[in-house]
Amino acid sequence: MPAAVVTPEQLKIIEDRPTSVSSMFFDRVKKSGPREAYRYPDENENWQSLTWAQTGERVTRLAAGLVSLGIQPEERVAIASGTRLEWILSDLATNAAGAATTTVYPTTMAADVAYILADSDSKVVFAEDDEQVAKLREKHSELPSVSKVVVFDGTADGDWVISFDDLEALGEKHLADHPTVVEDRVAATTGDSLATLIYTSGTTGRPKGVRLAHDGWVYEGYVMVAADILSEDDLQFLWLPMAHSFGKVLLSTQLAIGFATAIDGRVPRIVDNLAVVRPTFMGAAPRIFEKAYGRIVGMTEAEGGAKLKIFKWAEKVGIAHSRAVRSGKPVSPVLKAQFAVADKLVFSKVRARFGGRVRFFISGAAALSPDIAEWFHAAGVLILEGYGLTENSAGAFVNQPDNFKIGSVGMAFPGSEAKIAEDGEVLIKGPHVMRGYHNLDTESASTLTDEGWLHTGDEGRIDEDGFLFITGRKKELFKTSGGKYVAPPHIEGMFKGISALTSQILVHGNERNFCSALITLDPDAVAEWATHHGMEGKSYTEVVSSPQMREVVQAQIDELNSKVNRWETIKKFAILDHDLSIESGEITPSMKVKRNVVEANNQAILDGFYA
Template sequence: MPANRDASFVDNLAQNVAVLFLDRVETSPQAEAFRFPVGEAWESVTWKQAGERVSRLAAGLLSLGLTSEQRVGIASGTRYEWILADLAVMCAGGATTTVYPTTNAEDTAYIVGDAECQVVFAEDDEQVAKLTEEKSQIPTVKKVVVFDGTTDGDWLIGLDDLEKLGEAYLAEHPGVIEETATSIAPDALATLIYTSGTTGKPKGVRLLHRGWVYEGAAIKSQNILHEDDLQFLWLPMAHSFGKVLLSTQLACGFATAIDGRVEKIVDNLGVVKPTFMGAAPRIFEKAHARIVTMTASEGGAKEKIFQQAFKVGIEVDKRKREGKSIPLGLKIQHGLFDKLVFSKVRERFGGRVKFFISGSAALNAEIAEWFHAAGILILEGYGMTENSAGATVNHPDEYKMGTVGQAFPGSEVRIGEGGEVQLRGPHIMAGYHNLPDKTAETLTEDGWLRTGDKGEIDADGFLTITGRIKELFKTSGGKYVAPPAIESKFKALCPYASQFMVFGAERNFVVALVTLDPDAMAGWAEENGMSGKSYTEIVQSQPVKDMVAGYVEQLNAKLNRWETIKKWEILDHDLTIESGELTPSMKVKRAVVEGNNKDLIDSFYG
């Protein structure tokens, strides 16, 4: 059955996010809205309970003098209170300004100051300390509302204190939340998200109510998510990918289980048993690597059965996608392997997953095929902060692996000059905050967003992204190289890889820097008589270098001659958000890594 491309829903969008939320509360009052961890248990709230709390918090913000489109910061990891705060800002007519909890004090002050935030929600004492340290730089901030941490009853108040202010305000102004919500125009500012740029200060992307409402409605129109679905949400809510999943929840009405602790994802999936989840490719790479290396460590018959199962699974899957018949012998084998192997893989993710959605970076097609062979569909999508996160996505009934799917109904994608992907529709940003020149560079006069990504669209409208235009480079021999394609191939081959970064612009050959996953290497060390040694000792050892060399050799066999990796080195540390080498959405800051390792890269060409 082909995906629904009907865009008539665009004419009947909710007026704004606040109305969308209040309508959901009215439509599904007793249905589960959110669940979240409290100690080792999970607590659940209905839409009515969430609505009452959001109304009190929104009224609290109004009592502090918040007016239309004024900014309110949220400096916190992903948790239930983040969502309450964001919805309260929407219902009070303000605009949420997101701050990653990993952002340093100086950049936190820059974002809060540039946005002229009136109020900031802060997760804990660590986030409060950043604001206190830079208090002179954020003169517009009247109050800091703390989720968990110390308050002073003056500048620093608790979430409960804000609710009490709201209760008193509602007693004097009954109906104020509904009145405020219906007064917000579709083109009013809803969110300021500061992109974690690889150079210079972050840019504030101005996203409107109509963009978020459109995104949720576009996904709802495709009839793939319903009220009886259950989402597991761990993504950073400070990132547009997390925010768009909230808009989708309001539009579709399903429940969401929330826990932002990345290290708990796999454990939580087993407990929560969701029907879908959004994630960055790194999560799927890690899960794939963990399953493959665990099975390899068991060895013997188990490993042989596992390998044969995936050989059969991938063959059956390929035949199905190509519309070919499956021979009886292969069908019988597949049924047996499904019981022995694939069902156990699905069980690790809770056993109820209809599909995963992958976004924020390119997913390797071989990893997508491996999961699909086990009966787990990963739908890859594409978008960026500047278009409210979602621009294209594959559909469960109509998908092509290796592509990022077709344009959302009601919006457009085209290939512009130099192969650049360009987008147009209700989801496009209003511009960059206080940066008219940057806005003019990025938006064309007739409303197209220049993405900076290179891509191709096939005859069926499926988009394939080949890389960032500025990341593509030419060797001194005049050959073009697309690093992301090579990097994702290596990560599909090597289950121990964390990052593989390719360099070689204007040089006569291509080189790479490798980082290995600390969890996977701890397992490798135990099996190879190196347990107890430090990460650096393990990854710099000769057996590990030999192991990686084998995977580089396999990679080179799949590449064009000019793309092959002639020299490489394993770094003594993995890249982290804290070190500034990864963005909070787990993308590599290539320029930072290249700058930090300039001497090493130069030495390859010595």
């Protein structure tokens, strides 16, 4: 596919962007007042709606409420909550008051919550419920700066803890005496003003506060305006953690374009919600696509018989069709006819699982297996992979519907720069790059060059068309004792395309004489498999520890080994008796594996491989 040409018109759209997130929001309220802005489930699981005008009124009252509590420009207001309407309103209100949002995952332990709030010097905290408030009460003595807690669903004491409604009421009263207070705060906010302080969950060490300015978020939103791949008639389904930059950047995109967003952060309800909401696009981490792929393939394999034969035939036809379309060559009449049959019998049902209206998905936060991306494209579901870091306001590269390469993360955003350093590291420069780490000058200096280049820590290559291919994480690349370099993410991605049962795989082998792997299986896929293999009713641990399951996974490892270099082959592996979880600290809330934690927890198993 040819490289995209950035037109002068597109660059002008980006250059003429608003000054701040808050001005972008109120511009949207003026333009789209009566149109739907947000859709959200009530306590009875019925979906309710909020227009842009109604959102503007609520945000104004909440912002005035924060000002009445003494919040000053660029002071920090924290949000400790899952993804829900109130998260969005709180974030918008914080910026409208001229302040900056500190994001806190609801799964964060009390000690880390206290560290983040103290390090950020947050003055007010929005808390989702009594569970979040309890963490703050437990560490109250360590939080002298927190003057007020605003709870969404919980018990207010009328003193330190007030309700969301209480804050709105305070704002309404403040506006009666100071009617232009919010307008004044918005007008005083510049592109360089601090908008967000995101603490990276990180796979090692203490979280670092990434200082992101208003202009970075606005730039991200207007890049998508210039791309012209979304319109205000689109409908987004948003479940991603808003404490993560990927979720947050989708909010910027919405403000810039004006489409409606249906919000529900409860991951177990994603599939049910998609059927009801019927979105036209959604952002997701690769684990969601891996899980959907595993579920579809696993159910079909379990049924067996004629259905499985038809499914396998459709897969071959779909992949041949996908490759023909992507090559840009005409699709033969025979293949076209075969694909029409495959689509009717199999692929239309796959699309129906996502509501039937999805034009594309956007994948980010971790690497997507090219095999899984190709499988979905064969089924008529386009997954556009993008790439970026919290340190550059989430997005730096993205594929586009009419210009994509599976396996790549797309092309650099217009108005920014990217290059590959001599050692292979990807470097990024542009308006979206952070203003440094909070209270960490040394780390900031080592990550940002004097010329403004951001060291990503990822290795990659840019092809002749400008598409970036990430080849590994500098810290994750290891060398065997035989002197051969291995990039674990590449091998792990390949295996996930082979094994529909797998939840996570961690390839190990630094300074060892061969590679080994720790594997966890997906609980839903395991339950489905057990039902059709005479093990129904047995526990997850019993099923994954069984000789039958070992045999299945061994066959998948053998298939993987046939596709990689000799020194990359997995000689030994273990199936863990539990899946990795956020609660155990083995994966981050954005679903990245914490390698050092998993390896430390299973050191005895790994050492046993090499005994």
